[in-house]
Ligand code: HEM
């Protein structure tokens with residue numbers, strides 16, 4: 001089971017981060033959050049912070065997968081889990097990129 | 107013992123009852139896989155017939171063939187039958203028939219569950235067919251959007267048939283998914299580590315996991331909508347705190363993954379068949395596995411692309427548009443791996459290969475139009491036009507029907523043990539290919555000219571007449587082709603001559619047995635050392651038939667197989683399967699009674715049916731008990747393993763764990779629904795919030811703790827050899843206290859028919875109550891087993907299962923209680 005979880009870890013994290021940021025955006029709009037920090041609107045800052053956190057987490061997972069690859073049972077599982085680890089990272093960067101650019105509500 | 111003698115003795119042990127009576131009591135995957143496939147193809151014909159009616163109606167303007175009411179039923183039932191009664195069950199049937207053979211074992215993990223799933227499917231499908239015969243079939247489109255499908259706008263029973271019938275059928279999908287997951291992870295030939303697993307196993311595993319997490323949102327949606335229709339709880343009514351968009355979220359949270367649930371098994375067939383047709387091995391095994399996993403996960407982040415036109419904020423649209431374009435990458439990886447495989451090998455144009463080429467052409471076009479509609483501005487133009495129906499058929503027909511035809515022709519000699527002698531199949535393929543492309547290329551075009559989907563008629567001035575006629579002619583060519591394939595298969599099964607074993611010279615284990623397959627599959631189980639066992643050792647079939655593998659000696663009339671450690675494939679325990687029984691069909695019938703009572707609003711039979719199901723379930727698991735401690739069992743080749751009843755985590759534990767995964771997704775979707783309504787739905791805040799009751803909350807939470815502690819105490823007592831009565835009593839008291847807490851929440855929920863808030867609390871409380879009651883029942887069951895002497899320090903698996911369920915009930919129950927009471931504090 002450990003091996004199976006290892007393979008699924010990074011995409012699962014992506015799914016969680018993707019849903020969380022989408023939910024966060026919904027909350028920010030639903031509650032009409034306003035204000036600003038250092039000239040930037042507050043909702044934007046919050047969203048970008050979440051985006052950065054998600055990327056950092058993915059990098060952490062990927063680093064962990066690469067570092068511990070010697071410990072897994074087979075080279076195959078090591079390879080597949082690193083491939084899905086990269087998938088998680090790329091998917092996070094690509095699919096949440098809109099937080100940096102687009103209008104937040106409406 | 108010689109091979110023939112062994113065959114006779116094993117057949118006697120594994121055979122189902124002779125004649126048609128055997129259909130009702132068989133639990134063997136050979137029989138049930140065939141029954142699934144035949145039934146699914148029956149539904150394919152029904153769906154195809156409905157498609158012909160659609161095309162007949164649209165062939166000419168001002169068609170008087172069917173009125174709008176009937177036409178609505180026809181296209182709805184076409185979509186429903188194809189998606190729920192053909193595509194998913196075909197995967198289930200194929201997996202049920204093939205997996206044990208490919209994985210080198212004798213049956214799936216839970217044979218009676220296979221049978222139960224089949225009968226739920228058969229009965230649920232029959233319900234939908236009956237509705238069609240009476241002209242009261244569902245008619246709001248296959249995705250049943252409210253408000254169109256709510257009680258105000260669709261007052262008849264039509265919609266209820268969909269909601270209740272499909273939920274009934276879904277039970278079989280969940281059952282099959284649990285079964286397939288556990289079988290692939292645990293029921294493989296010794297030595298078959300994860301990297302030696304045939305690629306079809308990976309695809310089936312990923313698909314099954316997707317069913318476990320993709321179907322629960324739909325089941326939740328159906329439950330909520332049916333509850334709204336029957337009892338007026340306004341989950342989807344905007345003026346009472348509901349939101350019809352909630353349905354769209356729940357539906358597409360299922361609906362998009364569903365597309366991949368359909369495509370991935372087909373891709374598994376291609377990855378299996380293609381290398382054999384090209385006389386080589388699959389290129390990039392690891393890449394393909396990674397791509398399939400990536401595809402599975404990404405597909406859960408796309409659902410909103412079906413809702414681009416519902417007024418969602420731009421940023422939300424952009425998230426899902428980006429994610430939608432992303433799936434092209436893993437799909438591309440697979441396609442390139444296949445092209446590379448063809449490049450490296452020497453493709454031979456046998457019939458399966460033709461269908462695979464048909465797949466390539468069609469699916470690639472479907473993928474391209476898919477990327478087009480993933481781009482928001484284009485989708486705004488094409489939404490709800492025939493362009494979309496054309497796109498979805500390129501993906502579904504190209505990505506599923508062609509590969510399945512390839513698979514059928516590939517495994518046909520395995521099913522029947524015969525060889526083809528006509529060339530009918532080649533002509534049929536040509537007709538299907540041409541017919542399909544004529545029909546649906548034309549529909550792209552007419553869609554761009556503005557023809558909306560789901561319209562029953564149009565006028566000559568629209569300028570769509572010629573194209574529609576061409577499309578309809580194409581569809582009749584297609585139908586003719588499919589009929590010829592059917593004829594070809596029938597002729598083959600009835601009259602072709604005996605073929606030789608392994609006609610394709612395939613490398614995988616399913617060809618290492620005689621064909622048609624005997625009920626026990628392998629006379630002895632192989633030890634696998636590579637991904638192509640049959641290629642490396644051509645003498646393997648003989649070796650196995652003469653009992654050279656594991657479990658080569660039939661003993662005590664028991665149906666035996668082995669399970670292995672998930673990663674390494676080391677033999678782990680010996681499993682003894684239950685024999686033929688009518689329990690599954692009876693239980694499916696009582697389950698059907700439950701659904702039928704809801705449908706016909708005979709509410710007094712609902713509790714009866716529930717008690718019936720509970721009683722049968724009790725009997726089901728009771729029979730697994732043993733009075734004496736089993737000793738370690740010799741399995742041949744000088745090895746000994748423990749009996750499955752003498753381990754901490756037996757098959758039942760694994761089954762429960764994956765069933766609870768599905769259940770947790772259901773619960774998560776329910777929480778999502780609550781949060782969604784609260785933040786997005788217009789009619790909030792509700793007129794009245796819950797008045798928190800500290801007594802009920804604290805009692806419930808204490809009950810949660812007591813339940814979990816009690817079960818752990820019981821396990822400890824049992825391990826020490828003491829009677830676990832203290833622990834079980836504590837666990838029972840705890841689960842009952844939790845049940846009380848949830849019941850009191852249901853009673854105190856503010857007027858559930860007035861506002862979605864109260865309605866949601868009622869459902870949350872009901873969920874908690876149901877699981878607490880279930881956990882209590884399981885604790886009582888455990889106590890009964892202890893009293894009858896079915897447990898001991900060795901026979902302890904029932905404790906870990908009950909513990910799992912009490913923990914789950916406690917976990918979800920405390921979230922229910924906390925969420926409800928916190929919401930009460932919010933104002
Ligand atoms: C056998 C050949 C088939 C033909 C000729 C055909 C034809 C059609 C047509 C013309 C429509 C549009 C109805 C309308 O918009 O008024 C339609 C809808 C649909 N078809 Fe098919 N189809 C075929 C096979 C399939 C298959 C194999 C699947 C799925 C596995 C499928 C799934 C659907 C779905 C989901 C819809 C949408 C229904 C709705 O709008 O509610 N079809 N089909």
Ligand SMILES: [Cu+2]
Nearest residue numbers: 362408411412
């Ligand atoms: Cu989709």
